[in-house]
Amino acid sequence: MQINETVNKGLKRAYQITIGAKDIAARIEAEVKKIAPQVKMPGFRPGKVPANLVKKMHGEQLHAQTVNDVIRESVDKLMKDKELRPAMQPKIDLGAGYEEGKDAELSVELEVLPSIEAPSTDGLKLEKLVVPVSDEAVDEALQGIAGQQKSYKDAPKTKKAAEGDQLIIDFVGKLNGEEFEGGKAEDTPLVIGSGQFIPGFEEQLVGAKTGDAKTIKVTFPADYAAENLKGQEAEFDITVKQVKIETETKVDEEFAKSLGLEGLEQLKGLIRGQLEQQTAGLTRTQMKRQLLDLLAAGHDFEVPEGMVNAEFEQIWSQLQQEAAREDDPAAALKEIEAEKDDYRNIAERRVRLGLLLSEIGQANGVEVTAQEMSMLIQQAAQQYRPEDRQRFIDYVRQEPMAAAQLRAPLYEDKVVDFLFDKAEVTTREVTQEELEAAIEAEESAPAKPAPKKKAPAKKEAPKKEASKEEKPAAKKAPAKKAEPKKAEAKPAADKKPAAKKAPAKKAAAKK
Incomplete structure (x- = not known):
């Protein structure tokens, strides 16, 4: 194998590698002798197939594999002998004119990593900006949590349900007068305007009072999950058992316990820790x-x-x-x-x-x-x-x-x-x-x-x-x-073709 450097400019390098035809042929002959004992052919005892027949049967495959092997070994030797640190995968070209029986003329182009003297780590001066978490910030975050934990109290029986009110209802759904599976429930909480139910359902309950019974008609969306209900018009017999109005959530020991904690101090401590973690990231x-x-x-x-x-x-x-x-x-x-x-x-x-x-x-x-x-x-x-x-x-x-x-x-x-x-x-x-x-x-x-x-x-x-x-x-x-x-x-930015394709990532869930 002969190596000639053709480019040495800045970080760019290029080499011409010549691999003799005799060397390639010798490698092929050695491979033929290696596999001959395992080759089976009609008319010959196992292991007794002549080498020339083995070569005739597998010569093209053996030649291709041998050329690939010598190319890889030659490039590895080039990197080691020249002490090269490739920045990315080298570009290797055998040339379109190569034929079996000829010398392999290989061109290798690459960029090398620069020689960098590790800088001294002494004398670095940095300013660390920290944000102390105040009691006011904890209280503000606590009120935010309380605002998300809505609670409701019974409204007077004369109260007409409006958007934002909660209704406790029983309902029975019917298609063409017949009840359908999954269309019946009792003591179901429903907040008007929440979009919890299919379009048109909640809107028809505006104005309802505790004790009211009414029948509404709705059409299931065309993309509804249940195949038998897609695009179907249905009736729902509804009993309004209670109209409730939103009440302010009181931040106290009971509120903290409703979140599964021991008490208010533990809740405040967790909030403080979260706020400190957020500012620590900044x-x-x-x-x-x-x-x-x-x-x-x-x-x-x-x-x-x-x-x-x-x-x-x-x-x-x-x-x-x-x-x-x-x-x-x-x-x-x-x-x-x-x-x-x-x-x-x-x-x-x-x-x-x-x-x-x-x-x-x-x-x-x-x-x-x-x-x-x-x-x-x-x-x-x-x-x-x-x-x-x-x-x-x-x-x-x-x-x-x-x-x-x-x-x-x-x-x-x-x-x-x-x-x-x-x-x-x-x-x-x-x-x-x-x-x-x-x-x-x-x-x-x-x-x-x-x-x-x-x-x-x-x-x-x-x-x-x-x-x-x-x-x-x-x-x-x-x-x-x-x-x-x-x-x-090699740095990870060096993206050589993978021997195996990585699996595709799962699709993100629709929101």
Whole structure:
């Protein structure tokens, strides 16, 4: 095998690999000898079929398999000998002119990961904005919960039912004068205007009083669940047993116990914990953006174009989907088209930050444990139909790239937490409005210039990022001098064709 480097510019590499026809033929002959003892052919005893007949029967298949094997082995050897760290799957081309009996001329094109010196983690200074949860905020949330737990009291018998009132009714449904299955119930609560019953049912009970009996006519919707009732006109004999009016829910010990808790103090404690958790998420977002801005401002290096393109395509696809949901999709699309270069700059920033975080993590022993990875796989499997979950789990375990993509967000968060622990953090109390305003300001503020070239102005990322910190795109980069086959040898952005197709995710339930 001969290897000639044809391109070495920046992060781009290209090689011409020549695999001799004699080497390929020798491999085929060795394979023929290997399988000959297992070949059965009429007229020959098992294991006694001549090699030339074996080759005649299976030669085309053996040749194709051998060429594939030597290509894979040659590329693996190239990566190892040249100490290459591919950023994405190399482009491999055998050429249309190759024929059996000729030398195989193989071209290999790829981008390599940049050499990054792990930055010092000393001297980081971050400001942590925290929102103390006040008693007033707890009380406000408590009243909100109480407002959702509506209660009703009996109304005077002369009260005519109106929208928002609750009726306790018995009813019997009939089709052509005959009762139908599932059309009868007693002591059923119904709030007028709630839309709980089929269209036209509740509206005809407006004005009813306690003790009234009436018959109403309704038509079942064409898409009703019960096949025998779709589009059918039915009569319902109704007895109004009680008209009730909404009453204010009193927040007290009994209210807390009605929610399955020990008392009001436990309920307040749970609410306080939820509010603290919500603001803690905002605080982390604000701190992470600070951290990423510091890293982006202090480091500037060339990043693989293929990785940037892949990240940009993800951003752009999300933006296009959001534009399609706008009232004027054409205008929305035109707006993002005008800012296309800015979003490409965002993609480049994310890739650079991802590679940098990866280098920091590897230099400081940050890793995702096998137990954590197993939990990630199980959680991701829940997005699929029950019958497809095991197939998804098997797919991820067999495909290193799929596993790397799943691992990447957790790995990144662990590196960020490591840097938080290393940083000198000062804490300042603010209101939630001030914290949200600070995050909004960081989203729209231009990034600080990097040492060598001006960093692009930051734009708001697609909405999928709105609830999270800005997420660098680059996944866990390979360790230096790693062989391409290893799971960590390529970033997860490297999407090679999967040997097995992952199962389709289950459809979202209609609301």
